[in-house]
Amino acid sequence: MNDTVIAIARKGPPKPAxxxxxxxxxxxxxxxxDPFDIGEALTTLAERGDAVTVFPAGYVEPLLARIESVDPELPHFVLDFTGSEMPPSGKLVFVASIGGNAKLQFELEGDWRALDGRPMMVHAEFPESCLVLNRRAARRIETPVGVNYTASFALQGRQYELPLYDFSQSGVGLRATPDQCFGLTVGKKITGARLELGPALTLIADLEVRLLRPFKTFLLGEQVQVGCSFASISMQMQQTLERFVTSGVPERRAAR
Known part of the structure; x- marks a missing residue:
């Protein structure tokens, strides 16, 4: 058997967040x-060291793993469950976020026995198919006019409180004047942002700035659209946001 694999410089074990x-x-x-596309997606996860969330049947909480190596020629890959626990035999659902823009999901079934000399690692064949959700295509909810939807955070000693224009399961859109968004650049990480989604929902999440787009409006003059993806959000908060987004919240309208 060909033992050639793509070596991965590993990060630490994944965290619940x-x-x-x-x-x-x-x-x-x-x-x-397409096996080539599947292999490319798995290799991207491996090279980045991104977490893979694993859902065994009957488990209340998912397991967490990372992809240790990928061999696109066999094709197979190796999962490392260090910091979590080994999965039970049977069908597993694997879910991962790729680059903050897409979600990958597939199912595999096996005995999931540990590899010789590597007690927390298991071998897996490539799935025949994967579901891919482009998060940029996820439903976006525009915030109602006249209601307090804001994002508050501190960055490099400066306090920000920016109006939140829209949000989805993958991130939020902010609006600011050029002066208000001074210090924000694409790729900037925002830790512990407080997101006020109306009077009934407050979330704390880490964000990454993905877009800065200047534009003009007749009433407000020069503005900047600040698009942010969720860099880290607890699973409980993510599920809360998912319910909020999919519960039929109305599009932008005047608040009563």
């Missing part, structure tokens, strides 16, 4: 069946 939820039944992912 790294867990992601399964793709909801109300969403419309596309199916990926």
């Amino acid at each position: 790294d867990a992601v939820t399964r793709i909801g039944g109300n969403l419309e992912p596309h199916e990926m069946r």
